[in-house]
Amino acid sequence: MNQYLDFAIDLAERLQGQTATNPSVGAVIVKNNRIIGFGAHLKKGEAHAEIQALKMAGAEATDATIYVSLEPCSHYGLTPPCSKAIIDSGITSVVYAVKDGSLKYSGHDMLQEAGIEVTYEPTERAQALYNDFFHQQETKLPHITVKVSTSLDGKVATDNNESKWITSKEVKQDVLKLRSQHDAIMTGGMTVRIDNPLLTTRSKGLKEPKRFVLTRQSEFDDNLDIFKDHDNPVVVITEGSDFEVKENQNIEVVHKDLSNLKNVLKHLYDAGYAQVMVEAGPKLVSEFIEQDLVDQLIIYQAPKMIGGQGKYQYYRTDDVYPLSNSKLFKIISTEIIGGDLKIILRKK
Amino acid sequence: MNQYLDFAIDLAERLQGQTATNPSVGAVIVKNNRIIGFGAHLKKGEAHAEIQALKMAGAEATDATIYVSLEPCSHYGLTPPCSKAIIDSGITSVVYAVKDGSLKYSGHDMLQEAGIEVTYEPTERAQALYNDFFHQQETKLPHITVKVSTSLDGKVATDNNESKWITSKEVKQDVLKLRSQHDAIMTGGMTVRIDNPLLTTRSKGLKEPKRFVLTRQSEFDDNLDIFKDHDNPVVVITEGSDFEVKENQNIEVVHKDLSNLKNVLKHLYDAGYAQVMVEAGPKLVSEFIEQDLVDQLIIYQAPKMIGGQGKYQYYRTDDVYPLSNSKLFKIISTEIIGGDLKIILRKK
Numbered sequence A, B: 001m002n003q004y005l006d007f008a009i010d011l012a013e014r015l016q017g018q019t020a021t022n023p024s025v026g027a028v029i030v031k032n033n034r035i036i037g038f039g040a041h042l043k044k045g046e047a048h049a050e051i052q053a054l055k056m057a058g059a060e061a062t063d064a065t066i067y068v069s070l071e072p073c074s075h076y077g078l079t080p081p082c083s084k085a086i087i088d089s090g091i092t093s094v095v096y097a098v099k100d101g102s103l104k105y106s107g108h109d110m111l112q113e114a115g116i117e118v119t120y121e122p123t124e125r126a127q128a129l130y131n132d133f134f135h136q137q138e139t140k141l142p143h144i145t146v147k148v149s150t151s152l153d154g155k156v157a158t159d160n161n162e163s164k165w166i167t168s169k170e171v172k173q174d175v176l177k178l179r180s181q182h183d184a185i186m187t188g189g190m191t192v193r194i195d196n197p198l199l200t201t202r203s204k205g206l207k208e209p210k211r212f213v214l215t216r217q218s219e220f221d222d223n224l225d226i227f228k229d230h231d232n233p234v235v236v237i238t239e240g241s242d243f244e245v246k247e248n249q250n251i252e253v254v255h256k257d258l259s260n261l262k263n264v265l266k267h268l269y270d271a272g273y274a275q276v277m278v279e280a281g282p283k284l285v286s287e288f289i290e291q292d293l294v295d296q297l298i299i300y301q302a303p304k305m306i307g308g309q310g311k312y313q314y315y316r317t318d319d320v321y322p323l324s325n326s327k328l329f330k331i332i333s334t335e336i337i338g339g340d341l342k343i344i345l346r347k348k
Helices: A003-015 A049-061 A082-089 A107-113 A124-139 A169-180 A189-195 A261-270 A282-290 B003-014 B049-061 B082-089 B107-113 B124-139 B169-180 B189-195 B261-270 B282-290
Strands: A026-031 A034-040 A065-070 A093-098 A117-120 A143-151 A184-188 A210-215 A234-238 A251-255 A275-278 A296-302 A327-337 A340-347 B026-031 B034-040 B065-070 B093-098 B117-120 B143-151 B184-188 B210-215 B234-238 B251-255 B275-278 B296-302 B327-337 B340-347
Touching: A003 A026, A003 A034, A003 A049, A003 A065, A003 A093, A003 A124, A026 A049, A034 A049, A049 A065, A049 A082, A065 A124, A082 A107, A093 A124, A107 A117, A124 A143, A143 A169, A143 A282, A169 A296, A169 A327, A169 A340, A184 A189, A184 A282, A189 A210, A275 A282, A327 B327, A327 B340, A340 B327, B003 B026, B003 B034, B003 B049, B003 B065, B003 B093, B003 B124, B026 B049, B034 B049, B049 B065, B049 B082, B065 B124, B082 B107, B093 B124, B107 B117, B124 B143, B143 B169, B143 B282, B169 B296, B169 B327, B169 B340, B184 B189, B184 B282, B189 B210, B275 B282
Parallel strands: A065 A093, A093 A117, A143 A275, A143 A296, A184 A210, A184 A275, A210 A234, A234 A251, B065 B093, B093 B117, B143 B275, B143 B296, B184 B210, B184 B275, B210 B234, B234 B251
Antiparallel strands: A026 A034, A026 A065, A296 A340, A327 A340, B026 B034, B026 B065, B296 B340, B327 B340
């Protein structure tokens, strides 16, 4: 593994989660075995990684090599193409880790035709970084993680709706970290009303996701904590036109047809939220699963059995499907956290 | 770790599952750094490991050292005490790995008082071998493993009772091996009627467990395969006195009150079945869990979601319990088998 390319991928990983709906990219410029510039894309609409690195390198860039986590772009989007900037800089060699299949005209070809030596050096780590991005390029939908905290027998509460707490303290800490890795958290109005959650990371060092609440009702009680955050408004997505925001509630209202979840998600994507985590009750979670909208499923399973009739099973549907129509996932990893089992799965 | 003691523990592990309700024990006799005898307990009522090893060593045993996985016994049970045989053999040193707390008069003391050098060298591996035995010494009940094959959302069938197949072929192979590690398999009449299972290991190289079927009905259809096995009769445990065995059905009938599962299990223990695996439908499985009779729980979880109302959740109870009364387990290990997750848990 090339250490400079590795550094470029590191930079991309560090910035992941704040560049949506652009991919996170890192770039490192090297001349005579010394790093003379590096950069990463910070935010959609701002300079790409290559441009930042070139700025740091300045005139020194002539005859240097640039290492980039993703194939440099070749198109005029919100910013001019990086491949052109690289050519203009006098750089003579480009090494990149992942091909950008979304480009109509390949940056690789554009650079090569300008006489630059271009090397494609694929790595699994970098590839993993962009899988979601490529998927989204096609679907124009955010990447959806559904998080569930459940008993071993698939329930999120007793039949009397007692749910505090099923999983351990350590799981709660893990969930706070998960939140910071997403651009947005989505939940249902019922969860807000019953649990009165904040859905923040509760930590100064972590990036706070935008919070979205789906509700069909026309108001929320003014004692709910989530709406008292004066710095970060919560987006309430609702159907009716009569939703009422109370004094002291920091709410942005968006009107959407809630029976069309895909359309709701498209709105989030268009608004720049590409990594969305759903933390909700069984009703909304079941809708996401039933409508095949779950890209990643994170299940925290406490090794306990709740029993009862399963009124609050996390996956419960009105329709009965044949076994061959089960929703299929693939287990990516398992880990024990505070005595509970964390299972990460992906849509199969 | 002492290599001879390690060998003795190996022998005990090899014979585990066929010495019930005695513990499995291995013994190795060493003199001048050469193994001069070894043995293991094969079956309750037959020679203990130490006696077999002494027999192999013969007169050579004088001044030798014996390594035993479990503290030698000091009491007259079905056979005379091993400690006495060791003393009589002229052996001058005894090393053992696990203390036998069930002995009224310690074998350790008995040997030491006879002038033998006795060393207690505890190992975790050997301790694990005897945990169940010590537990059973107290409860006089078999060690119960409940095996469940379920979807991710805790169902063993769709609401229309379609269940073939939820887990993978590799899981089925794993279950066959599990069966051979138990003295007995217990299931319910409903499972036999609906699934028509054999509950054998389907393999010549594996030990076949005794099969027990619990039913409240007075007969079984004569087309059911499990009763056609002419070598191995199936034990049907039933309440009424009117149970009818048909021609060509190899059945032993036992009458017990089925509402008292503990009593049923006591019968199995007294009959020499100390390691019992329950492979049954949600009704019987739920009864075992609800009545706290599960020592070990093995869950095979397919990464798929079945949905529906959860008519066939594997744990479903008529009563609703508060969350604080959930049945608690501890995760011992997890493993991916054929794409499914195998979770081994123990009662907490």
